[in-house]
Amino acid sequence: xxxxxxRKPTSVTIATExxxxxxxxxxxxxxxxxxxxLSSQTLAALQEFLADQNRSDATAEPEKSGGxxxxxxxxxxxxxxxxxxxxxxxxxxxxxxxxxxLALSSRFSGCRIACxxxxxxxxxxxxxxxxxxxxxxxxxxxxxYGNEFTFYDYNEPEDMPLELKHSFHVIVxxxxxxxxxxxxxxxxxVSFLVRPVDSLLLLLTGEVQRERAAELLGVRPCVFRPQxxxxxxxxxxxxxxxxxxxxxxxWEEEAx
Numbered sequence: 081x082x083x084x085x086x087r088k089p090t091s092v093t094i095a096t097e098x099x100x101x102x103x104x105x106x107x108x109x110x111x112x113x114x115x116x117x118l119s120s121q122t123l124a125a126l127q128e129f130l131a132d133q134n135r136s137d138a139t140a141e142p143e144k145s146g147g148x149x150x151x152x153x154x155x156x157x158x159x160x161x162x163x164x165x166x167x168x169x170x171x172x173x174x175x176x177x178x179x180x181x182l183a184l185s186s187r188f189s190g191c192r193i194a195c196x197x198x199x200x201x202x203x204x205x206x207x208x209x210x211x212x213x214x215x216x217x218x219x220x221x222x223x224x225y226g227n228e229f230t231f232y233d234y235n236e237p238e239d240m241p242l243e244l245k246h247s248f249h250v251i252v253x254x255x256x257x258x259x260x261x262x263x264x265x266x267x268x269x270v271s272f273l274v275r276p277v278d279s280l281l282l283l284l285t286g287e288v289q290r291e292r293a294a295e296l297l298g299v300r301p302c303v304f305r306p307q308x309x310x311x312x313x314x315x316x317x318x319x320x321x322x323x324x325x326x327x328x329x330x331w332e333e334e335a336x
Contacts, residue, residue, distance in 0.1 A: 157203045158221045160310070166219065169200040170307040177282065177306070177318065178204035180327045181250055184280050185211060188249040194273050196232065196266060198254040198284065214244065216269070218256070237268035248273045254284040258314065263289055267296040280322050287315040297321060303329025 160166045169177070178201060185191040193213045195202045199222055202215040215225055216232035223229050230240055234256065251273055255266040263285065270281060283299050284306055293299050299319035306316045318328055 157200060158219075158224075167308045167310045167312055169198075170309050173306045173308070174200045174204045176304060176328070177201055177252070177284070178207075180324065181205060181252060181282070182208065182211070183327065184250050188278065191249045192247055194244075194248040194251045196251065196253040196269060196273075197234070197256050198252055201252055201254075202228075214248070216240070232269070234262055234265045234269065237265040238272045240269075240272065245272055246275050249275055249278065250280050250282075252282045252284070258286045258288060260292060263292055263296060270297065281320065283319040284316065285319070287317050290317070290319075293319050300334075301332045302327075303332050 157168065160168055168174075181193060181201070182205070185193060191212065193205065193211060194216060195205070195213060196216045197218070199215055199217055199219075202213055202225070205211050205213050214228055214230060215222060216230045218231070218233055220231065230244065232240065251270055253266055253270060255262045274281070281297060281299060283293055283297060285293065287301075290301060297319075299321050301317045301319050302324060304318055306318050308316070320328065320331070324330060
């Protein structure tokens with residue numbers, strides 16, 4: 081996984097295209113005939129970001145393919161694309177959520193798991209090649225995952241193959257933006273994917289969505305706090321539709 085002025089943390093409040101800077105001087109914008117210019121501060125931030133992207137691309141471990149060797153089934157993760165609001169989980173977060181999903185999967189025979197806009201979790205889950213996991217993602221670089229990848233645009237919440245409808249026992253969703261519209265549309269996607277009975281949902285999104293998430297999806301926040309590798313400024317939470325017991329630190333006690 082991957083904000084409209086509010087974003088993931090998948091995610092610092094950050095613009096979706098280029099860094100926003102409120103300190104642009106009047107002389108930089110007073111002449112409409114001049115080409116648009118970035119301030120030196122904004123330009124430096126953008127150059128640093130692009131340099132980090134290039135370093136990540138250069139050092140990223142290539143995806144392992146079949147053909148022998150103990151690592152032949154390993155699934156790798158591509159580098160973050162900030163322009164797509166992609167911010168990967170820290171390893172501890174990915175491992176903790178993956179362990180919870182793995183425990184949930186043991187409750188169902190032939191369990192199917194859907195990961196909506198959370199590719200980091202997909203990669204950690206596929207450490208167990210026997211798990212049936214479907215990644216729904218906008219970024220087509222994840223086509224490398226073959227038939228376990230489904231192109232997903234939250235603006236078209238039900239535009240997916242019909243064979244996915246009402247097929248999943250466990251769904252993990254990490255909406256790409258912290259907006260009311262985005263959560264509403266992702267909720268439509270959840271309804272499309274989820275099995276009519278015996279299904280479980282984990283939602284990773286901002287604290288600001290607490291009340292709306294409860295209203296739309298009937299979820300409650302857990303004690304465990306997800307963290308992202310980019311150290312985002314927005315407070316993020318994991319919500320569940322089921323009582324996790326001691327998993328994920330349990331449900332947070334409701335304020336009296």
